Amino acid sequence: MTSASSSAPLLELTGYSIRFATPDGEVQAVSGLDLTLAEGETLAIVGESGSGKSQCFNGMFGLLARNGRTEGQARLAGADLLALSPKALDAVRGRDMAMVFQDPMTALNPALKIKRQLSETLEVHQGLSRREAEAKSLAMLKRVGIPEAERRMNQYPHELSGGMRQRVVIAMALLCRPKLIVADEPTTALDVTIQAQILELFRELGQEMRTALVLITHDLGVVAGVADRVAVMYAGRIVEEAGVDALFDAPAHPYAAALLASIPRIDRDGGSVEAIPGRPPNLIHPPSGCPFHPRCRFADERCVAERPPLEPVAREGHAIDAGRRVACWHPFAAARAGSAAAAPTPEAVLHG
Amino acid sequence: MAEPILSVRNLSTTFSVRQPGLFAAPLALKAVSDVSFDLGAGETLGIVGESGCGKSTLGRSILRLVEPTAGQVLWQGRDLAAFSPAEMRRARRDLSIIFQDPIASLNPRMTVGDIIAEPLRVAEPDLSKKDRRARVERVMAEVGLVPDMINRYPHEFSGGQAQRIGIARAVVTEPKLIVCDEPVSALDVSIQAQIVALLDDLKTRRGLTLLFISHDLSVVRLVSDRILVLYLGRVVETGPRRDVFERPAHPYTRALLSAAPVPDPAASRSRRRVMLAGDPPSPINPPSGCAFRTRCPIAEDICAKVPPPLAEVAPGHAGACHFAGEEARRRLDAVAAAGERSAA
Structure with a gap:
């Protein structure tokens, strides 16, 4: 698939930033991101609204609003996407990388039958005849688990359920066998039983198509349930990046720890959640030092004055985990402080 | 349970759906179908189900924001439908609602103070302007809003703060029961936890009874005492929280629970899933017999013929399934194990 050696990452972001010019000032949506992704890997980008997690990839796909601009590099299989002309980027999108959005209707043309939406991609990128393209499209619809695929080919998007539409969008994304798929909240709008079906599909496809x-x-x-690796974003920066087991086992960044402590657990009775006080920062005037310091219970003078770099850190009693990087002056402080429930803030809720 | 504060008896709400064509007869959509339950004072009942299962319509039918087509809602032992207009006004103070979309449910042209004061104008029209303002300021402080914000407009607030305004409006008349319709679903997780904490705090302090409607089973497990699971407008399972989550009696509940993502990588790799095929059927034309049978992994012939009644499997815990309880669990385990063998 790629001419680069197997050790070179498929995707490499270097000093990647996104800024928006607004009447109130410049919004620093993404700030100096460094991130790599290997072939066949599943990386989750986690963050709350405004963390920059979506803008980061919108920028790579050339989908920013007009007042947005990118800086740095975003290399896909060696080629810098940010340096491509709009026409050259068009050739890459859909062929080498594809995007799946939260609302499948944003990716589907309501006036076109399913077969046209799908086969057009193949006709444009691979120069297939309409007949060949439709045969391939049908096969892909079947692959993503659409029942009665022949009949669906002749339907319009509004005739399908939400889960079915998302499968069509995933089929469309997969048609040219791209090296990279970016899925932005692909199951957020779906019911939980349908979400489980779509996530299962992603797992299978990751294993099957690499x-x-x-x-x-x-x-x-x-x-x-899905990721190999996780990057946690806050205020336009990665604050922690780790293997999925390592992160859930012991989050090193206080924000990652707070996020985990703030979610209710379906697998525990009499659980508690701990709210993160305050609100995400204003990205026109981001806080000095560590962007999380105003909400962090471990913050001290250093956190206010100096921004911590994203780098591997040691945890007491453990070898350095080379796959983990943390931007914090007090990594693992939450783990040392004991479980979240051991030190409830005034806003903690308990149930028995 | 002591004397229930709210009793819902065989409640049904049917909408009429117009068909294209001048002379086409409208279709009946039964959004809520024969729902019954009791709720004790101070209890929280979690109502769960997927989109279109009728959970919001049920909440609204109880408050008579939607007129139910059959059945009764007994508030403190008396049928709400038989209340005189004066009694209904009084009852409206006791019964309140919090909506999902915090910004959309606030009038953008009204100040925060006016929004929160609105129910008071109706419920306590004799209150002086000064007293009303004092009540509004007090309730703002109680929900974590700075009273200085009283003259601001909704667009100046974040989603979490807007939901605090919605909660202030819901509690300003000092209600006894609040229907919370997906109150945290539109919020970021860290903010969601703040709002859950606030609701819990208000509940304890004011002795509130809550109907907590949500599609998010994790939140429901956190806040509820008892659970009601709806599928296509019907109650498929009801019981104490712990029983329903740990020993689901109905195959649908089991599927819902096993589909919900668990924030634990090792557990999500190892757990046994009951996957459902397809989408829920249309409530306009529900399947015969058991409404769930078209997606049920253990459906038999009888399920297409006989609608299963709610059968008690333990005290206060019932499932509407011909195999409710142990038998359903055993059969589902067998199906799941067979699936794992064929996948391996």
Whole structure:
């Protein structure tokens, strides 16, 4: 698939930033991101609204609003996407990388039958005849688990359920066998039983086609079920990046720990959640030092004055985990402080 | 349970859906179908189900924001439908609602103070302007809003703060029961936890009874005492929280629970799933017999013929399934194990 050696990452972001010019000032939506993704890997990008998790990939796909601009590099299989002309980027999108959005209707043309939506991609990128393209499209619809695929080919998007539409969008994304799929909250609008079907589909496809997947989500349960690796974003920066087991086992960044402590657990009775006080920062005037310091219970003078770099850190009694990077002056402080429930804040809720 | 504060008896709400064509007869959509339950004072009942299962319509029918087509809602032992207009006004103070979309449910042209004061104008029209303002300021402080914000407009607030305004409006008349319709679903997780904490705090302090409607089973498990599971407008399972989550009596409940993502990588790799095929059927034309049978992994012939009644499997815990309880669990385990063998 790629001419680069197997050790070179499929996707490499270097010093990648996104800024928006607004009447109130410049919004620093993404700030100096460094991130890599290997072939066939599933990376989850986790964060709350405004963390920059979606904008980051919108920028790579050339989908920013007009007042947005990118800086740095975003290399896909060696080629810098940010340096491509709009026409060259068009050739890459759909062929080498594809995007799946939260609302499938944003990706589907309501006036076109399913077969036209799908086969057009193949006709444009692979120069197939309409007949060949439709045969391939039908096969892909079947592959993503659409029942009665022949009949669906002749239907319009509004005739399908939400889960079925999302399957069509996934089929469309997969048609040219891209190296990378970016899925932005792909199951957020779906019911939980349908979500389970779509996530299962992503898992199977990852194993079968070796497509790398970036899964942008706010849902840590979805992350736990699908991702190999996780990057947690806050205020336009990655604050922690780790293997999925390592992160859930012992989050090193206080924000990652707080996020995990804030979600109710379906698998525990009499559980508690701990709210994160305050609100995400204003990205026109981001806080000095560590962007999380105003909401962090472990913050001290250093956190206010100096921004911590994203780098591997040691945890007492453990070898350095090379796959983990943390931007914090007090990594693992939450783990040392004991479980979240051991030190409830005034806003903690308990139930028995 | 002591004397229930709210009793719902065989409640049904049917909408009429117009068909295209001048002379086409409208179709009946039974959004809520023969729902009954009791709720004790101070209890929280979690109502769960997927989109279109009728959970919001049920909440609204109880408050008579939607007129039910059959059945009764007994408030403190008396049928709400038989209340005189004066009694109904009084009851409206006791019964309140919080909506999902915090911004959309606030009038953008009204100040926060006016929004929160609105129910008071109706419920206590004799209150002086000064007293009303004092009540509004007090309730704002109680929900964590700075009273200085009283003259601001909704667009100046974040989603979490807007939901605090919605909660202030819901509690300003000092209600006894609040229907919370997906109150945290539109919020970020860290903010969601703040709002859950606030609701819990208000409940304890004011002795509130809550109907907590949500599609999010994790939140429901956190806040509820008892659970009601709806499928296509029907109650498929009801029981104490712990029983329903740990020993689901109905195959649908089991499927819902096993589909919900667990924030634990090792557990989500190892757990046994009951996957459902397809989408829920249309409530306009529900399947015969058991409404769930078209997606049920253990459906038999009888399920297409006989609608299963709610059968008690333990005290206060019932499932509407011909195999409710142990038998359903055993059969589902067998299906799941067979699936794992064929996948391996």
